[in-house]
Amino acid sequence: MxxxxxxxxxxxxxxxxxxxxxxxxxxxxxxxxxxxxxxxxxxxxxxxxxxxxxxxxxxxxxxxxxxxxxxxxxxxxxxxxxxxxxxxxxxxxxxxxxxxxxxxxxxxxxxxxxxxxxxxxxxxxxxxxxxxxxxxxxxxxxxxxxxxxxxxxxxxxxxxxxxxxxxxxxxxxxxxxxxxxxxxxxxxxxxxxxxxxxxxxxxxxxxxxxxxxxxxxxxxxxxxxxxxxxxxxxxxxxxxxxxxxxxxxxxxxxxxxxxGGKAPFIVMEDADIDAAVDAAVAARFTNCGQICTCNERMYLHRAIADSFLERFVAKTRALTMDDPMQNPDLGPKISAVEVDKVAAMVAAGRAAGDEVLLAGGPRHDGAFAQGHWYAPTVLESRDAQSPLLRDEIFGPVISALRVDGFDEAVALANASRFGLSAYLFTEDRHRLMRAPAALKFGELYLNRSNGEQVQGFHTGWRHxxxxxxxxxxxxxxxxxxxxxxxxxx
The missing domain is CATH 3.40.605.10 (Aldehyde Dehydrogenase; Chain A, domain 1)
Incomplete structure (x- = not known):
């Protein structure tokens, strides 16, 4: 250490x-x-x-x-x-x-x-x-x-x-x-x-x-x-x-x-899937998922959902979690209270029918016997009202929902009390042009991961x-x- x-x-x-x-x-x-x-x-x-x-x-x-x-x-x-x-x-x-x-x-x-x-x-x-x-x-x-x-x-x-x-x-x-x-x-x-x-x-x-x-x-x-x-x-x-x-x-x-934030990450059927997966992993798990602009919920076009989730889970599984001075991908959560909060949210999601694709969760074994550790966890939701799609997680947990098209994804994205950030991956120029008017968020990341710049304007809408x-x-x-x-x- x-x-x-x-x-x-x-x-x-x-x-x-x-x-x-x-x-x-x-x-x-x-x-x-x-x-x-x-x-x-x-x-x-x-x-x-x-x-x-x-x-x-x-x-x-x-x-x-x-x-x-x-x-x-x-x-x-x-x-x-x-x-x-x-x-x-x-x-x-x-x-x-x-x-x-x-x-x-x-x-x-x-x-x-x-x-x-x-x-x-x-x-x-x-x-x-x-x-x-x-x-x-x-x-x-x-x-x-x-x-x-x-x-x-x-x-x-x-x-x-x-x-x-x-x-x-x-x-x-x-x-x-x-x-x-x-x-x-x-x-x-x-x-x-x-x-x-x-x-x-x-x-x-x-x-x-x-x-x-x-x-x-x-x-x-x-x-x-x-x-x-x-x-x-x-x-x-x-x-x-x-x-x-x-x-x-x-x-x-x-x-x-x-x-707070509850950023939707929308991936359409024409997206560059490898680029979208890389961005989604970075936007979810950097700083152990403790970023207000993090990828908090994923809406995946049904045509590419299987391919995306397979790659996303594989890339997430490969993330390292270790002594932060060794520069791993993930360090600990900030506190035991935060670990318990995230664990309770995952339990609520599973009770609502979410399927676990990658079981991480609290770690108390071996090198993680001390401190506040939570391993990356990936789920898939069947219901748009799942707690994991509704409430801010602020930790290394993510759930995905399959959608049939752009309009459905936008409607689900906007159906939130939060309005800080949103992500969209598509090669369709018309969707990219529509996105700023359609997505009711203060900050949009279009075909890229998160990370605002000092000359921009970082602002949230609604709550x-x-x-x-x-x-x-x-x-x-x-x-x-x-x-x-x-x-x-």
């Missing part, structure tokens, strides 16, 4: 970063951080409450006017310096992610690269902050529309990509001129604290970037409900999103929520969230707009 002698994880987790200094102010206790591959405690972090939230928000509020008045190009250079520090410390950062989250080290390195790219791309937008001058109906008057930072942004990150999500939110928020309080998820707090160390190293002004740790119902609720918070950006579950929606309602908080991230559209969400009627008569 990870040689933790080279990374002092105990010291890293000891204090939070508020107003440019490290302390335990506002802690009500401590949270244990375990290694999902071994179950061993590797660190502990402060369990913050209302006092920690107040201190962090006060620091961010005090720093907000000066940061907003700092020229955008200087803010961009500061964030670009942070991106460089992430790249310079990439291996250490990747090892921290693997230690606390469990993803294979190669995937952790990819996550660190994504964190740096999110920061760097946001920094490049500093000179593109603009407004508009609109013609007035009156003589000697212009209408000026300006962009202003909101002020204090609270960012809540999920445990599946703790570093990448921090970079995705921190970069545009800071370049736009906001100050930030980042709350790292309680299961993966070390990634956020390491980013705080890098922010301190590059000299971000005190109070501009703060990182706190604690639980959602206590620290998170205090951050969201505080009148000092102007905007909340959160990635997490639908349940957590609803809690934040309710907590922010009294103060009419501006919310950006990326929530998958509000707002979005990335690119020009995501950047614009960190500004409020002001209209000034300027008369010189």
């Amino acid at each position: 990870l040689d933790e002698r080279n990374i002092d994880l105990i010291a890293l987790g000891r204090e939070v970063f508020v107003n440019g200094s490290w302390s335990q102010e506002g802690a009500t206790g401590s949270l244990l951080v375990d290694n999902p591959a071994t179950g061993e405690v590797i660190s502990e972090t402060p369990d913050g409450g209302a006092g920690m939230a107040e201190a962090a928000l006060a620091a961010a509020r005090a720093a907000a006017p000066g940061w907003a008045m700092t020229p955008a190009i200087e803010r961009g250079r500061a964030v670009q310096a942070l991106a460089k520090a992430v790249r310079d410390n990439a291996e250490t950062y990747a090892r921290i992610i693997t230690a606390e989250q469990g993803k294979p080290i190669g995937q952790a390195r990819g996550e660190v690269a994504a964190c740096a790219e999110f920061l760097s791309h946001a920094a490049s937008g500093a000179r593109r902050i603009s407004g508009d001058i609109v013609a007035s109906d009156n003589r000697n008057e212009e209408i000026h529309i300006r962009r202003h930072p909101y002020g204090v942004v609270v960012a809540l990150t999920a445990w599946n990509y703790p570093a990448a999500l921090a970079g995705r939110k921190a970069g545009p928020a800071l370049v736009a001129g906001n100050t930030l309080v980042l709350m790292s998820h309680e299961l993966t707090p070390l990634s956020g604290l390491f980013l705080a160390r890098l922010a301190e190293q590059v000299g971000l002004p005190a109070g501009v970037f703060n990182v706190v740790t604690g639980r959602g119902p206590t620290l998170g609720a205090a951050l969201v409900s505080s009148p000092e918070t102007d905007l909340v950006t959160m990635t997490g579950s639908l349940r957590a999103g609803r809690d934040i929606y309710a907590a922010g309602a009294a103060d009419l908080k501006v919310l950006r929520l990326e929530l 998958s969230g509000l707002g979005g991230e990335d690119g020009a559209y995501g950047f614009d969400g960190y500004f409020r707009k002001q209209t000034a009627y300027s008369t010189w008569a």
